Amino acid sequence: MPELPEVETVRRGLTQLVAGATIDHVDVYYPKMVRPDAEIFTADLIGRKIEKIDRRGKYLLFRFSGDLTLISHLRMEGKYDVQPEGSPIPKHTHVIFHLKDQRELRYNDTRKFGRMRLVKTGTEATELKSLAQMGPEPTESALTLAYMQRVFGKSHKIVKPFLLDQSKIAGLGNIYVDEVLWLSKINPLTPADTLTQAQLSVLRQNIIAEIARAIQGHGTTVHTFSTAFGETGDFQNELHVYGHEGEPCERCGTEIVKIKVAQRGTHFCPHCQPYPPEMQEGLVDD
DNA sequence: AGGAGTGTTAGTAA
DNA sequence: GTTACTAACACTCC
Incomplete structure (x- = not known):
């Protein structure tokens, strides 16, 4: 579903809900969805604080403490929501970020098209060609x-x-x-x-x-x-x-x-x- | 049963 | 190099 306005809407909602929260641990139920490999992905996120959430085009950029950025693309049906710890896990939930405050940030995606990449902050463009080549944002100042x-x-x-x-x-x-x-x-x-x-x-x-x-x-x-x-x-x-x-x-x-x-x-x-x-x-x- | 669906990328051909 | 078409990804809905 998500084009820029929907991704921006998600970004604003997530900022209200989870900015400032700290990751306790992460569960990945569909390993193909994440890079690097799920083992590294989950290990690298433990104890990180979500400092802010940015957006570029249709990409969400979660900024974590310690110069780590999670690049997340929702593709056709990706969705985030926040649930209390231990709530039932729906069929199409593929990644759960367990927060230290007894909540869970969950990624749900019926078609499993969405992708996540964990990179060192500042290397986004080097790591993802589509980010490097992204055109200007559709705003008065950027799109001349x-x-x-x-x-x-x-x-x-x-x-x-x-x-x-x-x-x-x-x-x-x-x-x-x-x-x-x-x-x-x-x-x-x-x-x-x-x-x-x-x-x-x-x-x-x-x-x-x-x-x-x-x-x-x-x-x-x-x-x-x-x-x-x-x-x-x-x-x-x-x-x-x-x-x-x-x-x-x-x-x-x-x-x-x-x-x-x-x-x-x-x-x-x-x-x-x-x-x-x-x-x-x-x-x-x- | 078949087709279409908010997205992107890879492969092939002209 | 550019443009265009196909398939693939994986699943639900009509």
């Missing part, structure tokens, strides 16, 4: 129009997978890409380097504003996302196209369609987001 013009201008990749590429802009996923393209009236099949300066400017503003709004709404719950407090997000009520196939476009009434683009379900309004010129060649018009 000049940057947008430069990177879009040199790629002929169509804009949907372009925006999903974390090395271009950090944190966007399938839901918010569809939403910002609808807000910007850009067809998902448009090649990145054919967008006009005006379109890039509009797209940039919509990305920045939409991500900020989604964070304010505590993220989007479409399948099973919940915050660290076990609550759902609110932003699913603010979606315009994702999950709205067959419904009328809020702007023009045309039926929202769903197609496959770059192997991902893609929702858009065929009237507000017309196909780019090079795709319309050969189409019969009146």
Whole structure:
């Protein structure tokens, strides 16, 4: 479930719940999930204090005492929650961080896609290529129009997978890409380097504003996302196209369609987001 | 039974 | 080097 707004929502919840807590010991029930090997992973964490929790793109970065950082990616269904010591362990709980205050920080992940890496603080980029190559955060200061013009201008990749590429802009996923393209009236099949300066400017503003709004709404719950407090997000009520196939476009009434683009379900309004010129060649018009 | 799902990476081909 | 498509990861839900 987690794109940047959901990961940020989790980060804020976890900060309230476990920042300042100290690890007593750690149990790993699905060893493939962690690196280095579970034995080293668990041994290194004993007695460490969770000093703070950062985020970069869709990665959570738990900062521990003694210059240790846990890099955690939730992938599709990863979730953290905090439970009293000894509560029943659900089927899909894969890692438990036992805290010294009789609570447990638990990682749950139905599909087991999530991954954790324990590294020395400061070596994150060396240890993880995707962190080293991560594009700017979608904020007013980090995502400049000049940057947008430069990177879009040199790629002929169509804009949907372009925006999903974390090395271009950090944190966007399938839901918010569809939403910002609808807000910007850009067809998902448009090649990145054919967008006009005006379109890039509009797209940039919509990305920045939409991500900020989604964070304010505590993220989007479409399948099973919940915050660290076990609550759902609110932003699913603010979606315009994702999950709205067959419904009328809020702007023009045309039926929202769903197609496959770059192997991902893609929702858009065929009237507000017309196909780019090079795709319309050969189409019969009146 | 078959397909799709909020993500990412590896492999292959053009 | 770039783009595009497939498979894989593992599991649930419709």
